[in-house]
Amino acid sequence: MSQVSRLSDLYGREGLSPGHSACRGCGATVAVRQILLAAEPPFIVVTPTGCLEVISSQFPYTSWRVPWVHVAFENAAAVASGIEAALRALERKGLGRRHKVIVIAGDGGTFDIGFQALSGAFERGHDLLYICYDNEAYMNTGIQRSAATPLGSATTTTPAGKREQKKDIVSILVGHGSPYVATSSPHLWKDLTNKVRKAQSIEGPTFLHVVAPCPRGWYFEPQLTIKMAKLAVETRIFPIYEVENGKYRINYMINRPRPVEEYLKLQSRFAYLLRPENAHLLERFKQWVEDRWNYLQKMAAVTSS
Amino acid sequence: MYSLRTQRLMTGNEAVAYAVKQADVDFIAAYPITPQTIIVERLSEYVASGEINAEFVPVESEHSALSACIGASLSGARVFTSSSAQGLALMHEVMYIASGLRCPIVMAVANRALSAPLNIHGDHSDIMGSRDSGWVQIFCENPQEVYDYTIQAFRLAEHPDVLLPVTVNLDGFTVSHSSEPVAVLEDSVVKEYLPRHERPRLDYYSPASFGVFALPTHYFEFKVEQEKALRKAGDVFNEVAAAYPDEAGRLVKLDKVNSDGRIALVCMGGTTGTLRHVLKQSASREFSLISLKLFTPFPSKEILEALSDAEGVVVMDRATSPGAPLPPLASNIVASLYEAGINIPVLSVVYGLGGREPTLRLIREMLEKAKERLRTVKVRVNRMYLGYRGEER
Amino acid sequence: MKRRSEILMPVVFEVGNTAERSVANWRDSKPVIERRLCTNCLICWIYCPEPAIFMDEGGLVQIDYEHCKGCGICAEECPRKAIKMVMEDV
Numbered sequence A: 001m002s003q004v005s006r007l008s009d010l011y012g013r014e015g016l017s018p019g020h021s022a023c024r025g026c027g028a029t030v031a032v033r034q035i036l037l038a039a040e041p042p043f044i045v046v047t048p049t050g051c052l053e054v055i056s057s058q059f060p061y062t063s064w065r066v067p068w069v070h071v072a073f074e075n076a077a078a079v080a081s082g083i084e085a086a087l088r089a090l091e092r093k094g095l096g097r098r099h100k101v102i103v104i105a106g107d108g109g110t111f112d113i114g115f116q117a118l119s120g121a122f123e124r125g126h127d128l129l130y131i132c133y134d135n136e137a138y139m140n141t142g143i144q145r146s147a148a149t150p151l152g153s154a155t156t157t158t159p160a161g162k163r164e165q166k167k168d169i170v171s172i173l174v175g176h177g178s179p180y181v182a183t184s185s186p187h188l189w190k191d192l193t194n195k196v197r198k199a200q201s202i203e204g205p206t207f208l209h210v211v212a213p214c215p216r217g218w219y220f221e222p223q224l225t226i227k228m229a230k231l232a233v234e235t236r237i238f239p240i241y242e243v244e245n246g247k248y249r250i251n252y253m254i255n256r257p258r259p260v261e262e263y264l265k266l267q268s269r270f271a272y273l274l275r276p277e278n279a280h281l282l283e284r285f286k287q288w289v290e291d292r293w294n295y296l297q298k299m300a301a302v303t304s305s
Numbered sequence B: 001m002y003s004l005r006t007q008r009l010m011t012g013n014e015a016v017a018y019a020v021k022q023a024d025v026d027f028i029a030a031y032p033i034t035p036q037t038i039i040v041e042r043l044s045e046y047v048a049s050g051e052i053n054a055e056f057v058p059v060e061s062e063h064s065a066l067s068a069c070i071g072a073s074l075s076g077a078r079v080f081t082s083s084s085a086q087g088l089a090l091m092h093e094v095m096y097i098a099s100g101l102r103c104p105i106v107m108a109v110a111n112r113a114l115s116a117p118l119n120i121h122g123d124h125s126d127i128m129g130s131r132d133s134g135w136v137q138i139f140c141e142n143p144q145e146v147y148d149y150t151i152q153a154f155r156l157a158e159h160p161d162v163l164l165p166v167t168v169n170l171d172g173f174t175v176s177h178s179s180e181p182v183a184v185l186e187d188s189v190v191k192e193y194l195p196r197h198e199r200p201r202l203d204y205y206s207p208a209s210f211g212v213f214a215l216p217t218h219y220f221e222f223k224v225e226q227e228k229a230l231r232k233a234g235d236v237f238n239e240v241a242a243a244y245p246d247e248a249g250r251l252v253k254l255d256k257v258n259s260d261g262r263i264a265l266v267c268m269g270g271t272t273g274t275l276r277h278v279l280k281q282s283a284s285r286e287f288s289l290i291s292l293k294l295f296t297p298f299p300s301k302e303i304l305e306a307l308s309d310a311e312g313v314v315v316m317d318r319a320t321s322p323g324a325p326l327p328p329l330a331s332n333i334v335a336s337l338y339e340a341g342i343n344i345p346v347l348s349v350v351y352g353l354g355g356r357e358p359t360l361r362l363i364r365e366m367l368e369k370a371k372e373r374l375r376t377v378k379v380r381v382n383r384m385y386l387g388y389r390g391e392e393r
Numbered sequence C: 001m002k003r004r005s006e007i008l009m010p011v012v013f014e015v016g017n018t019a020e021r022s023v024a025n026w027r028d029s030k031p032v033i034e035r036r037l038c039t040n041c042l043i044c045w046i047y048c049p050e051p052a053i054f055m056d057e058g059g060l061v062q063i064d065y066e067h068c069k070g071c072g073i074c075a076e077e078c079p080r081k082a083i084k085m086v087m088e089d090v
C-alpha cells in the first residue's frame, strides 16, 4: 500500500466522469471521486439505490469508469458478499480473479433499510470495504429522515425537526468485530484517500463513515460544501477517528472546538433547532457532541495501552 | 443410454443437491426454510467436504440470498439457490431484478403454502406469487425429474440466447421429502453437458456499468426485450432437452398419457403422479392426462395440440388467485383456448391448499363430477374446490 | 441508435460516457482562474464535484467549461484566491 502525500499522487486516476447529474456542489460526489482516485486496482464498486446511483447511471449513460453495479436499495452488502465469494471460487478454479469489492452507499442504504444485509456481511467476515457517504437523510426521494439524520434537523418527514439523535454506526460495526472502522471527510482529502487505501489493504470487512454535505438537503449555498465538512469536524460534531482491531485513535485532534452554532446556523435545516423556544434541544445536541468526544478520548486512552 | 446411469435412493431435495453438485456450480447462497432446508444442508456438506468446488454463503435472509446470487452471477459464476414460501415471498423484489439483469441463476423451489395462517405444507401459492417475475418456471413430478430437470435448467438458463433465471419447482413434502430410486448420470457426463459460456461480467480490466436505470424513453423496450428472451427460452428449451445425454430424462414441455381420452386433465407437479395412478387403475379410458412441466414461458401451442381432440378440460391449480376470474393455470389455458377459437367447457379445480393432498377417493369423485359437470352444466367455465370442507359458492 | 444492440440488458459498456454530455447550461456564473496567482496546486481539482478541472499538457490547471456547473467550490477553496466567479451572460 503506497501512501498518498501529494495531490499529484492521485491525479490521472479518475474513476468518475463528469456530465453526471448531481446537484451543484454535491459533497457526496466529491467524496466518491476521492475514494475512486485512491482505490487500488482491481476493484468493483457496488452502489445501492440513492442519489449516487441515480446521478451516475441513466441509460444509455454511465459516469463510472470502473466496474460498477447497482441492484437495489437494501442489499448492497449482500450483493458485495456474492461478488467477493464468487470471485474467490472462480479464482480457485482458474475461471476468474479476485477483486476488492467496495460498496459506496448512502446513509439510508446503510443505517436503515440496508442494515440487515450490512450486519450479515460483516458477521460473515467477507473481504470487502463498505463506505457510507452520509448526507444525513434520504436525499434521492426528497429529503426524508433516516437514522443518520441529526437531532433537530428538519426533513420532509420531520418538518418540525427530528427528535432523536443519530445512530452510532461506527460503534455498531466495531461491535461486529471489524478489523478497521474509521470516519473521514472529503475536506481532509489526505485522510480520506489514505484511509481508503488502508481499509482496502486489510483483509476482512472494513468500514468508512464519510460526511457528505448536501447543499440541496441541508439548505446551504453550494460553494460552502467543503467548508461545511470542515465545520462538522472542527465543531466536533463529526470527529475524525479510526478503530483498528479495537484500538481507538483520534486522527484529527480538535483541541479548541468551534461553537456548534457556527455550523448549524449556515444550514436552514437547523432553523427550528436554533429558535429560542428550542434551547433545550440545542442543549441536548451540544451534550451529545461533548459526550461523544469524551467517549472517544476515553476509548483512545483505554485501548492505546 | 441407460448404462450412463446408476440408481440411488433419494428424496426430491437430495436429488436437487446431487444435481447441483454435478453441475459444478461456483456459488451457492441460501437460507433455510421448510420444506427446502435439506437442499441447503446437503449442499453445505458437499462444499465442506470438498465435493463441490464452490463458495457457500450462509446469508442472513432470503432477500440477501438472491441478492448475493445476483452479485455472483454478474461476476461470471454458475449460481444456485433455493427457497420456499415465506422465503420466496421475501425474495420477490429481487426476483424481478435477477431476470431484468439477465442473470442465469437456477433456484429450486420446494413449493409451500403462504402465510397467514402459517402452514409449512405443500401448494403452489409461493411460486404463483412470482408468476410474472420473468423467470423460466419448470415443475417436476418426482425426484427423478427433479434431478434431470435441475441439470437441464443450468443449460437453459446459461444459453447465450436466453440468459434468464430458472426455477425448478417440486411440491413440498410429497416430492421434496419422498424417497425414490433416482437414476443419476456420471459426473463427467454432466460436466460435458454443461459447458461454460462467456457473458458480460464485472471485471476491472473490461469495465461496464450493470444495473443502470432507465427512463420512460427506454424502460418499455427493456421489458419487451426481456419478454422476447423468455419466449425464446421456449424455443431453446427443445434444443437443451435434445442434447441431454439420456433420452429418458429429457425435459419436455408437457407429457400426455391416455391420448384418446375425450376429457383432458391438466396438472403440474407431484399430484400428476397421483392422477396417473388413478387413471391407470381405472377401467374407463375417458380421461387423458397432460402433465405440464413448463409453466413459464407458457407452451400454449403444445397445450392446444394436446387438447385438440378434447371435448372438455379439467384444469388443476394448486393455488388460488383471490378475486380473479380464474386461478393461474386455468386462466392460462382458457386464454390459450380462446386465442385458438376452441370452444370446449373447462372445469377449474383448486386443490391441495396448505398440504391437503387429494386422496385417491377424492380424485375418483372429482372425475365423476367432472364428467357430470362438463356434460350437463350449460356454462363454459365451471369451478370446484377439491377436498374443501366448507360450502362451495 | 448505436446503443440499440445493448437494449437486451441494462448494462452500459461505454464507461464514463456522461463525459459526452455538456452541463454548461446548469451554470449561472463561471470560475475564471487568474493565471498570475495560480500555483497549479490542484486543490480546486480535488474538491470539484464533477470533475471540471484538469491540468493541461503544459501543467497548467484549467477549467473544463463543458462540465463545470458553477458551484463555486473551487473559488471558495483556492488557497491563493486565484479563482473568481464571473456571471454568465444571459
Ligand SMILES: Cc1ncc(C[n+]2csc(CCOP(=O)(O)OP(=O)(O)O)c2C)c(N)n1
Pocket (backbone or CB within 6 Å): A028, A049, A050, A051, A052, A073, A074, A105, A106, A107, A108, A109, A110, A135, A137, A138, A139, A140, A141, A146
Ligand atoms: C425497497 C425500497 N424502498 C424504498 C425505495 C425508495 N428509495 C430510493 S433511494 C431512497 C433513499 C436513499 O437514501 P440514502 O441511502 O440516504 O441515499 P441518498 O439518496 O441520500 O444519497 C429511497 C427511500 C427503494 N428504491 N426501494
Ligand code: SF4
Pocket (backbone or CB within 6 Å): A021, A022, A023, A024, A025, A026, A027, A028, A029, A051, A052, A055, A135, A139, A140, A213, A214, A215, A216, A217
Ligand atoms: S441531493 Fe444532495 S446528495 Fe443528492 S445529488 Fe443533490 S447534493 Fe448530492
Ligand code: SF4
Pocket (backbone or CB within 6 Å): C033, C037, C038, C039, C040, C041, C042, C043, C044, C045, C061, C077, C078, C079, C080, C081, C082, C083
Ligand atoms: S486551487 Fe487555486 S492555486 Fe491551486 S490550482 Fe486551483 S486555482 Fe490554482
Ligand code: SF4
Pocket (backbone or CB within 6 Å): A025, C030, C031, C047, C048, C049, C050, C051, C052, C053, C063, C067, C068, C069, C070, C071, C072, C073, C074, C075
Ligand atoms: S465551479 Fe464547481 S463545478 Fe465548476 S470548476 Fe469550480 S468546483 Fe468544479
Ligand SMILES: [Mg+2]
Pocket (backbone or CB within 6 Å): A106, A107, A108, A134, A135, A136, A137, A138, A139, A146
Ligand atoms: Mg442519504
